[in-house]
Amino acid sequence: xxxxxxxxxxxxxxxxxxxLVRRNALVVFxxxxxxxxxxxxxxxxxxRQHGNLDGQVAAFFVxxxxxxxxxxxxxxxxxxxxxxxxxxxxxxxxxxx
Amino acid sequence: MTxxxxxxxxxxxxxxxxxxVRKAVHAALLLATVMMSLAVLYLVLEAPFLFAVQIxxxxxxxxxxxxxxxMLIGAESRLSLVETxxxxxxxxxxxxxxxxxxxxxxxxxxTLASPVGLEAANSGGNVExxxxxxxxxxxxxxxxxxxxxxxxxxxxxxxxxxxxLTPKESQQEMAARRVxxxxxxxxxxxxxxxxxxxxxxxxVATPALAPDGSVIEASINRTLVPPRPADEPDLPELxxxxxxxxxx
Numbered sequence: 001x002x003x004x005x006x007x008x009x010x011x012x013x014x015x016x017x018x019x020l021v022r023r024n025a026l027v028v029f030x031x032x033x034x035x036x037x038x039x040x041x042x043x044x045x046x047x048r049q050h051g052n053l054d055g056q057v058a059a060f061f062v063x064x065x066x067x068x069x070x071x072x073x074x075x076x077x078x079x080x081x082x083x084x085x086x087x088x089x090x091x092x093x094x095x096x097x
Numbered sequence: 098m099t100x101x102x103x104x105x106x107x108x109x110x111x112x113x114x115x116x117x118v119r120k121a122v123h124a125a126l127l128l129a130t131v132m133m134s135l136a137v138l139y140l141v142l143e144a145p146f147l148f149a150v151q152i153x154x155x156x157x158x159x160x161x162x163x164x165x166x167x168m169l170i171g172a173e174s175r176l177s178l179v180e181t182x183x184x185x186x187x188x189x190x191x192x193x194x195x196x197x198x199x200x201x202x203x204x205x206x207x208t209l210a211s212p213v214g215l216e217a218a219n220s221g222g223n224v225e226x227x228x229x230x231x232x233x234x235x236x237x238x239x240x241x242x243x244x245x246x247x248x249x250x251x252x253x254x255x256x257x258x259x260x261x262l263t264p265k266e267s268q269q270e271m272a273a274r275r276v277x278x279x280x281x282x283x284x285x286x287x288x289x290x291x292x293x294x295x296x297x298x299x300x301v302a303t304p305a306l307a308p309d310g311s312v313i314e315a316s317i318n319r320t321l322v323p324p325r326p327a328d329e330p331d332l333p334e335l336x337x338x339x340x341x342x343x344x345x
Contacts, residue, residue, distance in 0.1 A: 001212050002204060004142070007105050009200035011131070014112040017193035021186055026121050026167060030128045033159065034112055037135055040151075044142045051213025053223075053230045056144050060227070061235075063147075063154055064242050068249035070159050074166045075256035081170045082259065090181050 004045035011038035025077045025087045029070070036066045100141045104134040125163050132156050143215040146224050290316040 011034060018031030040059040047055025081087050111130040118124050136151040218226050231239055266274070278284040290313050293305035305316035 001209050002207060003101065003105075004138070005204050006201055007101075007108070009204060010109055010197060011112050013193050013197035013200065014109070014116065016196065017189055018116050020189035020192070021116060023181070024121060026163065026170075027115070027124050030124055030163065031115060033128065033155075034115065034131060037132060037155070040147075041135060041138065044139055044144050044147060047144070048142050048215055049209060049212045051215060051218060053215070053218050053226050054234075056147055056227060057230050057235055059144075059147055060150065060231070061238060061242065063150060065245065067154055067159060068245050070162055071249045071253045072256070074162055075253040078166060078169065079256050087170050 001045055001049045005042050008038045008042040008045070011035075011041070023088050023090055025080070025089050028089060029073055029077070033066065033070070036062055100137060104137060108134045121167050122164075125160060125167065128163075129156055129160050132160070143219060144223065146227055292316050292318075 015031045015033075015035035015038060018034065019028050022028050022031060040062050043055040043059040043062070045055075047053060047059075077087060084091055108131050111127040111134075114127045115124050118127065132151060132155045136148050136156070139145075139148040139151055215223075220226075221229075275284075275286060279286045290305050292301045293303050293316065294301065302317060302321045304312045304314065307313050
């Protein structure tokens with residue numbers, strides 16, 4: 001069972017590095033999705049380890065929240081793109097100073 | 098276990114590709130690879146309901162949404178990989194390595210008892226078992242989820258609805274403007290030229306050609322013209338619409 005959790009940790013780390021390294025807002029968002037998926041894998045693996053279904057219910061809730069988050073996040077990206085003609089996270093810096 | 102050792106390298110490679118690809122469409126395809134492999138792993142981990150949900154919700158709905166937005170904001174453009182903050186990429190990769198090795202070593206130290214398995218919990222069927230837990234222990238979280246989904250849908254509708262910045266032009270004002278533009282700049286008074294649909298290209302995106310063979314830009318619907326990056330000037334028709342929000 002440990003190898004599933006290790007795979008989940010590796011995927012989470014790759015997602016976190018992607019959020020920090022990539023500059024296109026859409027790709028950053030995809031990396032966030034990768035992190036959520038990695039957590040889901042750990043949840044499902046631990047559900048099997050402990051022999052009850054609570055972990056699977058938690059993974060299900062994560063999926064629901066991820067769906068809601070994607071809907072709002074992509075709408076925000078669309079709004080920013082419409083106003084600034086760019087989807088780069090570096091361009092949306094009006095609130096910096 | 099075979100499925101795990103086949104899929105784990107594929108997943109890690111696809112996830113690593115997410116860090117390096119230059120086109121957002123390729124990133125979406127790599128993410129689809131990771132999600133499909135995860136779905137198969139759920140099946141191995143005795144979670145057939147989550148297998149279906151993962152494919153339907155993640156690869157079916159969420160990735161489609163990503164692809165739609167990608168098409169709207171320009172799938173053709175290549176992503177810039179230039180570093181804007183000095184040293185940020187090196188620090189990010191270093192931090193990632195530290196976090197990754199910390200997690201892997203910490204988890205590697207743990208010895209877990211042999212897994213209990215879900216035969217007992219899944220004895221009445223996985224979906225029935227999940228429903229039992231969902232509608233008893235987690236029923237309040239479930240109802241809060243309903244509120245969350247409604248809020249998200251409303252929020253997306255509000256955000257996606259473009260605000261009208263200027264009053265709507267009436268038909269009379271439009272006619273007056275066109276005649277004025279004809280008088281001042283000599284702009285053509287009649288309708289726009291039709292697109293050029295030929296035997297070889299049966300598409301309205303094909304521009305009409307002038308008698309001298311040059312392309313008439315006004316003959317293509319402007320929603321079919323691919324969006325341009327911010328540093329390039331917009332087409333004149335586009336600029337009239339977008340510049341109301343101030344300089345970029």
